[in-house]
Every structure is written in C-alpha cells, then in structure tokens.
Amino acid sequence: MHLASSELFSSDSFPVSGVVAYFSMEIAIHPSMPTYSGGLGVLAGDTLRSAADEGLPLVAFTLAHRKGYFQQHIDPAGNQTEEVQPWNPSDFCQEESARITVAIEDRIVTVRAWRYDLVGRTGHVVPIFLLDSDLEENSGWDRGLTDHLYGGDTNYRLQQEIVLGMGGVRMAGALGLHVNVYHMNEGHAALLTLALLESQLCGGPIGAATQSDIEQVRSKCIFTTHTPVPAGHDRFSTEETIRILGRDRTARLERHGCFHEGLLNMTLLALRFSRYANAVAMQHGNVSREMFPEFAIDTITNGVHAPTWVSEPIQRMLDEHLPAWRRDYLYLRNAIALPQQAILAAHARAKDDLVAEIATRTGHVLNPRFLTLGFARRVATYKRANLLFHTPERLVEIAEAAGGLQILYAGKAHPHDEPGKALIHQVVEEAARLSSDKLKILYLENYDWSLGALLTAGVDVWVNNPRRPYEASGTSGMKAALNGVPSLSILDGWWIEGCIEGVTGWAIEDGDSDAAEAEALYSKLQSAVVPLYLEGPEKWAQLMRTTLAFNGAYFNTDRMVRQYIRNAYYPVRLLERAPVREEVFAD
Numbered sequence: 001m002h003l004a005s006s007e008l009f010s011s012d013s014f015p016v017s018g019v020v021a022y023f024s025m026e027i028a029i030h031p032s033m034p035t036y037s038g039g040l041g042v043l044a045g046d047t048l049r050s051a052a053d054e055g056l057p058l059v060a061f062t063l064a065h066r067k068g069y070f071q072q073h074i075d076p077a078g079n080q081t082e083e084v085q086p087w088n089p090s091d092f093c094q095e096e097s098a099r100i101t102v103a104i105e106d107r108i109v110t111v112r113a114w115r116y117d118l119v120g121r122t123g124h125v126v127p128i129f130l131l132d133s134d135l136e137e138n139s140g141w142d143r144g145l146t147d148h149l150y151g152g153d154t155n156y157r158l159q160q161e162i163v164l165g166m167g168g169v170r171m172a173g174a175l176g177l178h179v180n181v182y183h184m185n186e187g188h189a190a191l192l193t194l195a196l197l198e199s200q201l202c203g204g205p206i207g208a209a210t211q212s213d214i215e216q217v218r219s220k221c222i223f224t225t226h227t228p229v230p231a232g233h234d235r236f237s238t239e240e241t242i243r244i245l246g247r248d249r250t251a252r253l254e255r256h257g258c259f260h261e262g263l264l265n266m267t268l269l270a271l272r273f274s275r276y277a278n279a280v281a282m283q284h285g286n287v288s289r290e291m292f293p294e295f296a297i298d299t300i301t302n303g304v305h306a307p308t309w310v311s312e313p314i315q316r317m318l319d320e321h322l323p324a325w326r327r328d329y330l331y332l333r334n335a336i337a338l339p340q341q342a343i344l345a346a347h348a349r350a351k352d353d354l355v356a357e358i359a360t361r362t363g364h365v366l367n368p369r370f371l372t373l374g375f376a377r378r379v380a381t382y383k384r385a386n387l388l389f390h391t392p393e394r395l396v397e398i399a400e401a402a403g404g405l406q407i408l409y410a411g412k413a414h415p416h417d418e419p420g421k422a423l424i425h426q427v428v429e430e431a432a433r434l435s436s437d438k439l440k441i442l443y444l445e446n447y448d449w450s451l452g453a454l455l456t457a458g459v460d461v462w463v464n465n466p467r468r469p470y471e472a473s474g475t476s477g478m479k480a481a482l483n484g485v486p487s488l489s490i491l492d493g494w495w496i497e498g499c500i501e502g503v504t505g506w507a508i509e510d511g512d513s514d515a516a517e518a519e520a521l522y523s524k525l526q527s528a529v530v531p532l533y534l535e536g537p538e539k540w541a542q543l544m545r546t547t548l549a550f551n552g553a554y555f556n557t558d559r560m561v562r563q564y565i566r567n568a569y570y571p572v573r574l575l576e577r578a579p580v581r582e583e584v585f586a587d
C-alpha cells in the first residue's frame, strides 16, 4: 500500500510539499516499549512528541529492537546483571505490507516496518516506522539484526546501521513518502546518505558520483551530533567496512574524506553529506567546532517534552493557576507568580508518590521531610556517580547539619562497561556503610522512563557532576526544572545556559581534580543548599517558582522543534539589507 502524505497527516499546518524523515537508532516511544537506552532515545521521543504537537509533517525511522536494551538487576552486593526485554511489536504497532532489501556482505536482507502512530495534542499524527529483519526469508543471523539495541560488536553494529540508514531510505520510498529533509539524529544513521547517493545515480556505479550528485544529497540532509569527545564517535575499520559495505562504496567514502586515522567515522560521513549540522548545547557547539574545524556547526539546545515529564500534581496545579501553559509553554514564564502554597503542595504530593513507589519496590520507607537529592543517569565513568563519596565524613557532616539527608541513585551500566559496573558496586557498598538515621542512600534498580519521571519530579534537588566537557547537553535536569526542582551541577552541557545561581539552582565550581570538585560539591551543599532548605518553605517555594519559570519555559522540545524548523528544516532567509525606505513611501 502506498501512503500519500494526506493519509499520513490529519492536519496540513505546514505549507510544504514533502516531509521531514527523522532517523534515530533509539527512540523512547512508549514507556512499555524497550526501544531506547537513555538520553539520546528520550530526546528523540520528546522531539517527535513535540513535532506531533506542533503539527509538523514528519515521519521517523528506527529499529524494532525486539529484545530491547536490557532489564537491570542489582544484587545486595552491588553487582549488576542484565536480562533481555523481549517484546512484541504487534502489541503496539501495525505491520506495513511493504518490504525492502539491503545488501550486507554478500547477502540480501529483507526488511519490513512496524508503524506506531504518535498523536499530538491537536490530533496531528507523526508515524514512527520500526524496521524489522525478523522474517522467514532471512537467515538466522539476519533475523536477529534488529534485536539488540547497542548489543554485539562493531560487526553487528555496522550491519544494523545499514538496516537503519539504507533500509530506512528505501522503506520511505516503498511507503510512497515524498521526503525533502533527512534528519540524522547522531551518526548511527549516517549511511542513509549512501542510499541517497545511490538513488541519485539510478543504479550507476558509485565510483562515478560527481560533485553535483553529492550536492544533491547534501541539499536534503541535516545532522545533529551528540558526542563531545573523539572516542565517542561511531567508527569502523577499513577491513570491516570493505567486508560489510563492499569495496566500491568504501572507496567512495574514503575519497570523500569520511575516514579519519584509518577508520570510517560516522560523524565525518554525516557532516560531509549534510547541508546543516548542529550540536545540542552552546558549549557542545564550541567543542564540536574545535573537533571538526572544517565544518560550520550550529547549536540548538536540547529540551524535554513538557507534558511527558511534568508530574500529575504539578500539571493539575498549573491547570488551575496557569491554564495557558497547555497551549504554549512560553506561558510557564508566568510561573513566577504562582501561589507559593500551591507549588509547595504539588511538589509534596510528587515527593509522596516517589516515597510510596520506593517503599513498594524496595521496602525502604523514606522520610518525606528530609532533604532529598536525586542522581540518576547512564553509568558512564565520566558522570562520576561516586563523587559524593570522595570524602564520606563530609557527607555525614552535611546530613547531620540538614537534620536528615536522603540520596537516591539509579542508572544502568552498558553490559560491556566493567568500570561502570564497578561504580555501581562502589555506590551500593558506600550506601550500606554510611546509612544511618540521618543519612539514607539507596541505589534503585532499572532506571528507565517511569523511574526517571518519578525521581525528577519527586526529589528536592537534582545533582549532576560530570567531568567537563563530556556532557554534551544532559536533559534530566530539564525534567527536574519543569517540576520546579532546582539543579546542583557542574557547569557543563545545558547547565551553562540554565544556571542562575540561587535562582534556578547552583553551580559546582570547576576544579582541577576530582578531589577539588568533590570539595566544591560538599561546600555548595553545606553553604547554600542545606541552609536554604532549613530556612523554611517560603524561600524554597520562591526557588521552585523561578526554576520552573526561567528554565521550564525554555528547556522544552516545543521551543527546540521550532528552532529546528527555522534553522535546519526550512531555514529562514533574511533580507541582505533592510527594505529601502524610499520604496515604502513612494507615493
């Protein structure tokens, strides 16, 4: 069946003839679909939710990930184990009848798509196509290609990236979509450019591609990078690339400067073939331009989808006191005048919900009156989950001064990340060793969408202490801000733009070692956070209102999607000069 654009979209609010096709290796589509691992997938999902809200003609492509990322278990000693999360796409999606093929090594792999319709606030639909190679006509290995998100080795990964990038472009064609913008969310989807180039050549040899063929592809592609360090970029060896993609394609990519230090670099590939590229926070833009000085890399700071991450109690409070927020999140700026009692009461309910859920999950009953810190994120070593334990006596001292302190941890380490797993182990051990009447530390299992929502809404302060400049943006602190929860964070990623000291939270001063930054963290807790918390609810309510007003109004994906529309998808062309006055007053 061919889908005309008019069948895909229930509204035509954008006067354009084609659609934007958004490609992402992971997308957090629905809390019960294990198709994401962390921030990148949540950002992709929030982007699509806002695109649907804004009535943007956009479709998305990802993989089905039939075995999910993984379910995390942590034993009492702090050891992480992983379990697959099999799920059935037909429980959530509709199967499309279209089939396409991609060449991988010397095989032809058939791919189908499952369609999930994301419905925006006005009824506009953004369809998401989940590519799936689990078909009878494929070999056992090929049937598993779309099973595991970030599973396997580079061999598996490159084959998956062929299905995502090249398969996605062909599937868009088979579905009859007229695409005028291809958006690569991170380098995993960069091979879509190769499929576009081949389609430009109409079956001719790839070696014959001219500069003008490449320009044709470039005119349709845009790229968002999320990686602030060279080691984070997706790379493949020449031998592997030749074996999997073939000699001619590899040679073409090599000639076009997509290799760096003998490796196919997916970021370079995406940059070379894009007419527009952006980083995801101001500081990340600076870092990216330093890494890739040949390219003009713009910045569009990330956001989160407000109604997805604002807790029920805060939503009800806003509906009562600031109903306009529902149609336009810029009105959240007026949260500055919310009744103090209303925001305190709504947050207290969110905190109670968190305490109740933790009691159900773990049997631990927290004290809702204690100052409660949250620290939850992917456990990568640069995020330094153990920084608060650098000098444990300091932590105990602060807990005493606060009259009680609770710290909630959560986060998954990638199954192959042994140093990450060791960090979880250390936090669990320290938690057991230090816990007392006045200090309670818990590591919660299986950080995911729903636990993330509970934590960012229910804690009092959101803590983040990455090693600079490794945090491209970070978005969990934005979820907290939309719930009126201030951040205490290293000035990295989005926080450089979001931190107004004492108004939206606090900065942890930069130091030149872990020890110095741990000390800065303790001292900010001791001198600013705890005293304000003890000063009484009025001061805290004031802080919550300014956090929600200043940061909630800006760090959301509605603002972000509008920036993509103006700067990336349909760039606004300004007049070279102001209109000539004489013409205006001609008569």
Ligand SMILES: *Cc1c(COP(=O)(O)O)cnc(C)c1O
Pocket: 037, 038, 039, 040, 042, 376, 377, 378, 447, 448, 449, 452, 453, 473, 474, 475, 476, 477, 479
């Ligand atoms: C929001 C979110 C993230 C991203 O948070 P960071 O601040 O970038 O670490 C990761 N995982 C889950 C489950 C989330 O909800």
